[in-house]
Amino acid sequence: MDNKQLPFGKKEIEQIVRTYPTPFYIYDEKAILDNARRLYGVFSWASAYKNYFAVKVLPNPHIISLLKQAGMGVDCSSLAELVLAERCGMRGEGIMFTSNNTSLEEFTKAAELKAIINLDDISHIPMLESVLPVPEIISFRFNPGPFRKSVGNSIIGDPTEAKFGMTKEQLLEGYRIMRDKGVKRFGLHTMVVSNELRLEALAETAEAVLDLVVEISGKLNITFEFINLGGGIGIAYKPEEQAVDLEKWSAGIRSMYEAKIINNNLPPLKIFTESGRMVTGPYGYLVTRVVHEKHTYKDYVGVDACMANLMRPGMYGAYHHISILGKEAQPQTQVYDVVGSLCENNDKFCVGRRLPKIEIGDILVIHDAGAHGHSMGFNYNGKLRSAELLLCKDGSHKLIRRAETLEDYFSTLVF
Ligand SMILES: *Cc1c(COP(=O)(O)O)cnc(C)c1O
Numbered sequence: 001m002d003n004k005q006l007p008f009g010k011k012e013i014e015q016i017v018r019t020y021p022t023p024f025y026i027y028d029e030k031a032i033l034d035n036a037r038r039l040y041g042v043f044s045w046a047s048a049y050k051n052y053f054a055v056k057v058l059p060n061p062h063i064i065s066l067l068k069q070a071g072m073g074v075d076c077s078s079l080a081e082l083v084l085a086e087r088c089g090m091r092g093e094g095i096m097f098t099s100n101n102t103s104l105e106e107f108t109k110a111a112e113l114k115a116i117i118n119l120d121d122i123s124h125i126p127m128l129e130s131v132l133p134v135p136e137i138i139s140f141r142f143n144p145g146p147f148r149k150s151v152g153n154s155i156i157g158d159p160t161e162a163k164f165g166m167t168k169e170q171l172l173e174g175y176r177i178m179r180d181k182g183v184k185r186f187g188l189h190t191m192v193v194s195n196e197l198r199l200e201a202l203a204e205t206a207e208a209v210l211d212l213v214v215e216i217s218g219k220l221n222i223t224f225e226f227i228n229l230g231g232g233i234g235i236a237y238k239p240e241e242q243a244v245d246l247e248k249w250s251a252g253i254r255s256m257y258e259a260k261i262i263n264n265n266l267p268p269l270k271i272f273t274e275s276g277r278m279v280t281g282p283y284g285y286l287v288t289r290v291v292h293e294k295h296t297y298k299d300y301v302g303v304d305a306c307m308a309n310l311m312r313p314g315m316y317g318a319y320h321h322i323s324i325l326g327k328e329a330q331p332q333t334q335v336y337d338v339v340g341s342l343c344e345n346n347d348k349f350c351v352g353r354r355l356p357k358i359e360i361g362d363i364l365v366i367h368d369a370g371a372h373g374h375s376m377g378f379n380y381n382g383k384l385r386s387a388e389l390l391l392c393k394d395g396s397h398k399l400i401r402r403a404e405t406l407e408d409y410f411s412t413l414v415f
Pocket residue numbers: 054056057075098191194195230231232233274275276277278371
């Protein structure tokens with residue numbers, strides 16, 4: 001028995017593949033909107049909660065516009081992401097620019113769009129000065145380093161090994177410089193976990209940031225307007241995993257907020273997040289067809305998608321659940337490696353997975369591909385990026401990105 005649900009069945013997908021051949025991504029509009037509402041709901045206690053959707057997760061204008069309608073801003077970290085946000089009609093404080101190793105060109109664009117700039121390094125202060133002498137509002141990214149109590153996180157890892165953010169001494173220096181220039185509005189950001197399901201690890205981020213707000217406000221006599229808790233909320237990739245209890249997570253932040261901000265008589269703070277994965281991850285699917293079967297020392301099922309379409313399994317050994325359309329109720333009697341066609345042996349969507357008996361022509365759905373899926377795609381071995389579709393609220397579907405063609409692939413070559 002397959003124990004993960006799908007928002008569509010074999011019939012609907014067979015209808016779609018007549019127009020849009022596999023492989024393709026499809027995103028569930030209704031589920032994305034319901035989830036966005038839920039996220040805003042759990043923060044109804046906070047005065048001006050906003051999630052800045054991390055664009056890199058799913059950089060498609062239809063998705064960004066959908067999330068914008070739900071009240072979200074965007075978190076950009078590159079020139080292309082800023083331009084995408086602009087072309088989706090966003091500007092001003094609806095954009096958070098959280099970059100690292102940033103170019104002057106990127107700061108120039110962020111300044112032009114009047115985005116909130118979140119600096120990753122002390123050396124970015126003089127750099128930014130050349131395009132924006134006195135920012136209206138400024139934020140810095142904190143790296144807690146060895147101060148963090150923590151429980152450790154495998155994707156971002158030990159903060160002292162992470163390239164992101166500034167030390168506490170650098171933060172104090174940074175805010176002091178900005179204060180002395182006449183900046184009046186301040187924010188503070190940190191993000192030290194990724195794909196984290198444990199509430200205690202997520203709570204640490206909030207605690208570290210709130211403690212710093214208290215300390216820096218006191219030392220420098222400045223007022224913070226917001227804290228930005230970054231992204232990093234995990235999703236339940238495996239059927240046996242539990243999604244983060246958003247109500248509990250928010251309630252934990254609320255009690256820390258009351259203890260540290262309200263009880264210290266500090267002015268109210270806006271709570272911002274930059275969640276990406278939990279916003280769209282569970283609501284995107286990679287649909288692919290079985291084109292080959294091979295039986296050597298193991299049993300292989302070859303599909304028409306490959307690691308170039310979804311690199312998480314190959315890169316991190318990440319689990320992505322796989323359903324075989326029409327065989328959801330069949331017993332898992334076989335053990336397969338489901339593989340793509342790259343000349344790389346890590347091009348596998350799963351290794352030794354128990355699945356029902358598969359035949360050539362079956363359609364496989366790879367779950368939880370709505371974040372860091374299509375966007376991490378690449379062209380190795382001349383593989384073309386797939387189309388993206390939206391499963392609309394009314395049950396219809398529409399193309400939101402066409403598949404690449406050979407012409408696209410050759411278009412940058414100089415013959
Ligand atoms: C990637 C990233 C995010 C989003 O992280 P998720 O794990 O997808 O929630 C948010 N902020 C920054 C700075 C990031 O690099």
